[in-house]
Amino acid sequence: MAKNLSMVVVKLTLRIFALANWTFLDAAILSAHAHAPYEEPQVPPPVHVSFVDWLPGICSLLGMIVINLIDKDRVQGHEDFGDARAVWRARLFLFIGFALMAGGLAGSVTVLVLKYILHHYTEQYTYYGYANVSQNVALMLSAIVLWISQSVSTEYEYTLSI
Template sequence: MSLNYFVAPQVAAFLEEKARDYGPGLSGALFGAGWWFWVDACAASGVNIPFVQYLPGVVATLALIMINCIRRDELQEYDAFDEGVFFRSRFWLLMSYIVSIAAIGGSVAVLLKDYALDTSVQTAWPGVAGLCQTTLILGSALLFFVSRLPGDTDGSYSAYSSF
């Protein structure tokens, strides 16, 4: 479905033009903000956070890498003689979305089990920060994936990619 169905054509053209320029930068800012939330929670909580609570953020980062390993033109162009590239690309994207949902589920489970339902804990900030971390990282993954135009085979994202 085209963006022109939802917004004016001038706005759609502006967004498509600027998404290539500003999308990767905003995506990196979201990724950094997600990890900043988690580092802040680890530093400010004053307790030793077990490694199990780090896993949702690590899995979300893995999902970011998995989502952005696929070129968008592999998902949009179907060729009957492509030897399964169309299917493999869509299957890999499905698996990366499943990993993403598992990361969010893990952060919700950590929040509920270790912070919300446990009355002996003084603060729930590490659990909330873990949930913020995974959602920001996965938002970063989707923004970075969408900011690439179909047919970006050279890997460049802006006019300054040679630096």
């Protein structure tokens, strides 16, 4: 029964991860194919998705990878790993992973506000910023679901400690 639960959690995580990246990819494709209004063909689109928009997602993705590569038993110090500083290093890398994810979310909100909202673009162009924020939120949610699923020992028991 626990294997069925873990498969459900993995499928849920993959769907959240895919939704996150497809949302931002949709905004990037829309931005690449944006054209001038038909009434004013000489006016170019005011804004496009650039490398600055990609950076928060890259930071969140790296943070998610770092968080889920760390063994939870090593962070809690349950097993003897031979090195006395192994627990400290695991916690440091876990902190770096969470810092990357928090930085990615903060960066996406900053890009949304500074690049899209303050310039009062239409809803067509502010969608690029909202897609960036939703990508980072979904990546964080996906990492949290994977982190919690690592602590499932039986179907009805969850250990929510770090």
